[in-house]
Amino acid sequence: MSEVFEPKIVAFVCTYCTYAGADLAGTSRLKYPSNVRIVRLPCTGRISPMFILKALQKGADGVLVSGCHPGDCHFDHGNYHARRRWTVFNSLLQFAGVPEERVKFSWISAAEGIKFAELIRDITEDIRKIGPFEEYHTLIAETGSAAPL
Amino acid sequence: MAKIGVFVCHCGENIAAKVDCTKLTAAMESHPGVSIATEYKYFCSDPGQESIKKAIVEQGLTGVIVAACSPRMHEATFRKACAAAGLNPYLCEIANIREQCSWVHSDGDEATEKAIEITRSLVEKVKRNNELQPILVPVTKRALVIGGGIAGIQAALDIANAGGEVVLVEREASLGGHMAQLSETFPTLDCSQCIMTPRMVEAAQHPNIRLLTYAEVEKVEGFIGNFHVRVKMKARYVDMYACTGCGDCIQKCPQKKISAEFDCGLANRPAIYTPFAQAVPNKPVIDRQHCTYFKNGKCKVCQKVCQTNAINFDMEDEYLDLEIGAIVVATGFQIQNTSLYGEYGYGRYPDVVTGLQFERLASASGPTGGRIARPSDGKEPETVVFIQCAGSRDPSKGVSYCSKICCMYTAKHAMLYAHKNHHGTSRVFYMDIRAAGKGYDEFTRRAIEEDGAGYIRGRVSKLWEENGKLMVRGVDTLLGRPVEVPADMVVLATAMVPQPDAKEFAKTLGIGCDEYGFFNEAHMKLRPVETATAGIFLAGACQSPKDIPDSVAQASAAASKVLALFSREKLEREPIIAMNNEATCSGCWGCVLACPYNAIEKKDITDRAGNLIRRVASVNPGLCQGCGTCVTFCRSNSIDLAGFTEKQIFAEVMGL
Ligand code: SF4
Numbered sequence: 044m045s046e047v048f049e050p051k052i053v054a055f056v057c058t059y060c061t062y063a064g065a066d067l068a069g070t071s072r073l074k075y076p077s078n079v080r081i082v083r084l085p086c087t088g089r090i091s092p093m094f095i096l097k098a099l100q101k102g103a104d105g106v107l108v109s110g111c112h113p114g115d116c117h118f119d120h121g122n123y124h125a126r127r128r129w130t131v132f133n134s135l136l137q138f139a140g141v142p143e144e145r146v147k148f149s150w151i152s153a154a155e156g157i158k159f160a161e162l163i164r165d166i167t168e169d170i171r172k173i174g175p176f177e178e179y180h181t182l183i184a185e186t187g188s189a190a191p192l
Numbered sequence: 193m194a195k196i197g198v199f200v201c202h203c204g205e206n207i208a209a210k211v212d213c214t215k216l217t218a219a220m221e222s223h224p225g226v227s228i229a230t231e232y233k234y235f236c237s238d239p240g241q242e243s244i245k246k247a248i249v250e251q252g253l254t255g256v257i258v259a260a261c262s263p264r265m266h267e268a269t270f271r272k273a274c275a276a277a278g279l280n281p282y283l284c285e286i287a288n289i290r291e292q293c294s295w296v297h298s299d300g301d302e303a304t305e306k307a308i309e310i311t312r313s314l315v316e317k318v319k320r321n322n323e324l325q326p327i328l329v330p331v332t333k334r335a336l337v338i339g340g341g342i343a344g345i346q347a348a349l350d351i352a353n354a355g356g357e358v359v360l361v362e363r364e365a366s367l368g369g370h371m372a373q374l375s376e377t378f379p380t381l382d383c384s385q386c387i388m389t390p391r392m393v394e395a396a397q398h399p400n401i402r403l404l405t406y407a408e409v410e411k412v413e414g415f416i417g418n419f420h421v422r423v424k425m426k427a428r429y430v431d432m433y434a435c436t437g438c439g440d441c442i443q444k445c446p447q448k449k450i451s452a453e454f455d456c457g458l459a460n461r462p463a464i465y466t467p468f469a470q471a472v473p474n475k476p477v478i479d480r481q482h483c484t485y486f487k488n489g490k491c492k493v494c495q496k497v498c499q500t501n502a503i504n505f506d507m508e509d510e511y512l513d514l515e516i517g518a519i520v521v522a523t524g525f526q527i528q529n530t531s532l533y534g535e536y537g538y539g540r541y542p543d544v545v546t547g548l549q550f551e552r553l554a555s556a557s558g559p560t561g562g563r564i565a566r567p568s569d570g571k572e573p574e575t576v577v578f579i580q581c582a583g584s585r586d587p588s589k590g591v592s593y594c595s596k597i598c599c600m601y602t603a604k605h606a607m608l609y610a611h612k613n614h615h616g617t618s619r620v621f622y623m624d625i626r627a628a629g630k631g632y633d634e635f636t637r638r639a640i641e642e643d644g645a646g647y648i649r650g651r652v653s654k655l656w657e658e659n660g661k662l663m664v665r666g667v668d669t670l671l672g673r674p675v676e677v678p679a680d681m682v683v684l685a686t687a688m689v690p691q692p693d694a695k696e697f698a699k700t701l702g703i704g705c706d707e708y709g710f711f712n713e714a715h716m717k718l719r720p721v722e723t724a725t726a727g728i729f730l731a732g733a734c735q736s737p738k739d740i741p742d743s744v745a746q747a748s749a750a751a752s753k754v755l756a757l758f759s760r761e762k763l764e765r766e767p768i769i770a771m772n773n774e775a776t777c778s779g780c781w782g783c784v785l786a787c788p789y790n791a792i793e794k795k796d797i798t799d800r801a802g803n804l805i806r807r808v809a810s811v812n813p814g815l816c817q818g819c820g821t822c823v824t825f826c827r828s829n830s831i832d833l834a835g836f837t838e839k840q841i842f843a844e845v846m847g848l
């Protein structure tokens with residue numbers, strides 16, 4: 044393959060911290076790869092494992108879940124729930140054969156525009172390296188399960 | 193059928209320079225469900241908004257997407273415009289193609305492709321949006337202030353003076369809190385009683401303040417504007433209305449040797465007592481635990497001497513249910529248990545006292561009438577050693593934080609001592625002097641320069657008795673050598689800690705507290721007097737160590753928040769809240785555990801005859817803040833979050 048593989052990455056973020064951090068990266072005109080698509084939610088506590096599956100089903104090669112730092116959650120402790128859930132769900136994903144590198148979790152505050160840009164750069168680079176999520180696409184193609192809403 | 197309008201904003205060059213807006217518009221135009229897609233230089237401008245309104249009316253749009261800047265910037269603007277055109281504002285969504293697209297990507301093609309996906313995914317979402325109505329909640333214009341120290345009194349007075357109704361609850365028999373115990377106060381050395389008692393009286397007599405002393409808040413339910421509070425009125429065994437406060441009973445009570453809390457154990461009180469002479473209200477209570485009658489069934493001396501028949505041994509605790517709109521928590525602090533520091537000899541040597549005990553010794557209304565005397569023999573001490581940071585800034589044994597007031601009160605103690613015992617010597621062991629406040633540094637300098645307080649920088653390692661003297665050994669870190677000071681009295685600047693029941697009380701209130709038990713503010717910098725629970729505010733040392741000026745300032749701030757709330761008849765809240773499907777809910781209460789706001793209640797489902805069939809979760813719209821944590825938790829998919837439903841998010845993801 045001569046052409047660089049451009050992965051599709053879906054990021055589920057909370058509106059108070061990471062979304063604001065991404066906005067800050069924007070107002071600071073920081074450059075990062077365009078591979079990421081952001082889905083805004085009130086709180087990481089709202090991020091259901093189903094969203095991650097849906098994103099993979101839709102063809103995402105990587106998924107990012109990001110919210111407020113511990114102790115900073117606008118909703119007191121939604122992010123702790125998110126982290127616990129993600130930890131458990133991640134082992135299930137791995138068990139099911141989804142490589143660990145495909146689903147990432149991080150904390151980005153509203154002040155961390157630079158960190159956001161770096162994170163997206165890193166993730167994109169990582170996923171580029173491991174290549175497209177062919178196994179999953181093949182599986183979906185074979186089982187014929189489309190992506191119903 | 194969906195009729196979506198897509199409005200692509202150029203934002204001048206900000207978007208148009210990178211994103212091919214014409215291509216984006218064309219892509220949207222052909223997207224299923226889209227009736228109209230247009231582009232314009234500035235949609236946030238007046239003509240821009242007008243054109244959106246016009247399109248809504250002319251095309252009969254069922255949803256609007258504005259592809260523009262961050263929703264954090266203009267979501268409100270565009271939702272308002274939609275509402276003005278008769279479209280429910282929650283049928284409008286913003287696709288962020290500026291902050292998260294044109295500004296951060298260098299390649300125009302990539303940016304355009306991404307902008308198309310972002311916008312398309314929101315079109316898919318908005319097709320599934322529902323009309324939502326803002327939630328209106330009425331406001332009960334009555335505040336509850338918990339704690340009758342200086343912070344609580346200040347908050348209560350500020351609210352009451354502005355015309356608000358206040359219920360002030362104090363768990364002790366009198367208002368006053370710790371401030372009433374102090375001698376003179378820094379940095380002006382005015383007598384605490386002189387400035388405190390008039391405020392206590394003012395609070396007690398204020399027509400807008402209902403004062404409940406010897407009372408405790410037992411239960412808090414409800415939500416901002418609509419709290420239901422249960423207060424326990426502890427039995428005083430003295431009829432407040434009949435009692436004239438003459439004090440005959442206090443005189444005659446045979447129990448005389450009960451250690452007086454107000455005097456920090458330096459004096460005694462009887463079983464029927466008022467905490468101190470200037471108590472407000474000045475009516476006694478019977479301390480059931482020490483009363484001879486309650487112990488042996490015989491005595492009732494107080495009842496016999498009382499001319500007004502105010503004593504009633506049959507009295508019981510009573511409960512009061514109150515409707516409250518806002519709550520100010522001002523429950524104050526305690527001082528740390530000094531026995532943690534065995535090396536300082538507290539409890540072992542009677543002449544090792546705490547700072548608060550020293551306050552009582554120095555106070556004109558205290559057990560010695562203001563004479564600074566040794567508890568052991570009543571003699572005036574020739575040398576007093578003050579040990580700062582006794583518990584503070586010591587993660588190994590005490591607490592990690594700085595108690596903030598000790599540097600100042602120790603300087604004050606050294607001054608008071610110099611003013612009263614002219615030949616005395618004082619030595620202060622300190623770590624560093626933290627005197628940040630108006631007139632504070634000048635004050636500590638005065639203690640050193642004018643009143644001869646000898647400051648030694650270093651911690652004390654050991655304290656023992658030798659030939660009738662207390663020997664204090666420490667290290668002078670400036671001279672780099674150990675020092676030993678023989679003293680007649682030692683004063684420990686004990687750490688300020690939260691009330692012992694603070695963590696439990698935080699649960700009652702539904703607010704958070706830190707690892708120590710100080711109540712958490714909503715935001716340390718920008719919302720320092722609010723808590724994460726709307727309608728509950730903080731004042732004074734229950735939040736963190738504070739001195740009087742800080743406590744008073746915060747109390748007034750809390751009062752102003754309460755008054756702002758009371759200036760409204762109804763509160764309007766975003767309808768982004770959880771909704772439960774009672775038909776599928778299995779009553780597992782997973783959501784109840786997950787909700788950070790205790791917003792989920794258990795509801796009984798009964799048949800026509802009123803028999804309980806099952807219990808299900810029910811979301812209280814007043815309490816729910818819309819985080820959606822419960823939704824993710826629910827195993828039976830019963831709860832959903834308005835504005836961010838499963839369907840909406842799935843559609844958004846599939847639209848990418
Ligand atoms: S959305 Fe959040 S605040 Fe509302 S009920 Fe669910 S968990 Fe509680």
Ligand code: SF4
Binds near residue numbers: 781782825
């Ligand atoms: S988690 Fe779901 S099923 Fe369980 S009580 Fe809550 S709403 Fe009902």
